[in-house]
Amino acid sequence: MLFRSLATIVSNSYGFAYELLPPGYVKPLNDTFIQAAAQGIGIYFSSGDDGDLSHLTGGTPFPAWPASSPWVTAVGGTSLAVGAAGQRLFETGWQTAKSTWESGPAWNAPEYLYGSGGGVSYLFAQPDYQRGVVSDELALDTRDGTAHRARAMRTVPDISMVG
DSSP states (O other), X not given: OOOOOSOSEEEEOOOBSSSOOOHHHHHHHHXXXXXXXXXXXXXXXXXXXXXXXXXXXXXXXXXXXXTTOTTSEEEEEEEEEEOTTSOEEEEEEOEEEEOOXXXXXXXXXXXXXXXXXXXXXXXXXOOGGGTTTSOHHHHTTOTTSSOSSSSOEEEEOSEEEEO
């Protein structure tokens, strides 16, 4: 029996601040995403507003769940620098920081507040659609010259745009 979908796109802007959730929570929701994909429904989640979450996890970067599910499209945010004549100068990952002024006069170094999420999953292997697109440097997390994972893992976000 075929079921008619009531929606073709489902957009969500919530998430959990890392993937350290009980399997009894992750699996049923991920199964729902698989069913949606089988029915032709696109599921989109924001990649989060807390960066790579390392400031919440003692320095270990984590992507947010459910944006890290390979069955959803994780959407990140960027900041766009525009010149006086309206030309695009550069685009970076979106983040907001707070700077303070001290007597002296001097600015304190910016303190990170929030920004677009992302990172490498600890739960999900790299899906086929990321192979050959996402570098091994990211998918294996080899930024310090050594592979931290035995296999390539899902990397978030999938797409980003001006946030």
